[in-house]
Amino acid sequence: MAEIKKILFPCDLTEDFSRILPYVLSISEKYNSVIYLLHVIQDLHKWGKLYMPHVSMNQVEKEALKSAQDALDRVCEEQLQGCPGLQRRLASGDPAAEILKMIDSEGIDLVVMGTHGRKGLEHRIFGSIAEKVVKKSPVPVLTINPYKLK
Template sequence: MIGFTRILAPSDFSSHSHEALRYACGLAERFGAELHVIHVLSEIVPTGPDPLLMPVMPPQFYEEDEKRAAETLKNQIKPEWGTPKSVTTAVCWGAPAEAVVDYAAENQVDLIVIATHGRTGLSHVLLGSVAERIVREAPCPVLSIRSAPAESS
């Protein structure tokens, strides 16, 4: 029988990840699993002709950014989505795919539930796919949730 004890739902606070989080909550309730919800922040990397001339962000900028993300994470889950055994939220720093894969490995996650934007063609080639990299590199199964396409007017 297939079972899950720890489910990870990365969130970038988009409507796509909101939908994936809804699935993750329902699955966590159904399997009596812990739900881990993370958000990955990337450091600002100076670019330009001379990176040494770029302003360096003060430490409090990063602290405030992390604090805002942590507060937003706490308010992501809606009670009607289901009641996981427990909910752990975390803010990580780094490249999104690597941070999610590392978190999953370090926390012995059994399933990652992630949103995919469903890009194809040139936009997929240019923008890459965080979800695709996570599927390839994750230490556990990955369930990708594709949101319904927005209707054009």
Template sequence: MQEEGFKKILFPTDFSVASDYALSYAVSMVKRFRAKLFLLHVIDSTYDVSGFYIPHISTEKLQQEMEDSAEDMLKKMSGKIPRSITARESAVKTGIPHKAIIKFAKDKGIDMIIMGTHGKAGVDHFFFGSTTERVLKQADCPVLTIRPPKDMLVKRRA
């Protein structure tokens, strides 16, 4: 980190309630440090789209549609950011989420990562782990995690 503060802040999003809630914190930090904001969505490559059969749609077309949809959602998210924040960049990558986030941060020289967390525990966490937790452990820069209030998180029914 430079003496004058954070200059490049990464906000990875999965478009969840937790990410949406954390966006305001990222915006506050970007304003505070007059930093450049990087929005990133990672399409999880561990989900193999070739296993899905949809007549008349190739796996390449399905992948492209996923990327296009993610880019549209990033544009909508960008619309929630004040126009006064002009230094911003958005990207969609495909890969293993925590690895893609860390690689993006290294490639762009990110000073800080701000991300939402779902706070999952139990079986979900044991089998799948937490992208946020893995980023926390492996990132070369500070990571600020934001968890929304419990009443904002919808519990899944068994």
């Protein structure tokens, strides 16, 4: 049987986080695993080059990273205080690429992540981070649709 010592939980820090968290904690407790909590801020430069001067974009990105770090810290304090060995990471870039990078760099054994259930045109425009990770991940990926949980 495969050992699950490191679980990666990529999250967007929305209310979906709270719906998926019990599953992550349950798996972690069962296998005595360390949870790696990852929040990725999409690279703002790719969206803002046409609209903002470079200096302004750097400031916006700095503020976004600070705000995300504060939110990540708050979530950890409020909902993950008793979680032994919790590792938190904040990254900037393409979410799927950053998740895949962390799987390799940290030797992750399992990824547990939410899906948004986008369909049709919305899915074609925005794609699915979970879908990209599932297709390219070298480790198992458990996807949970938080909108269908009871």
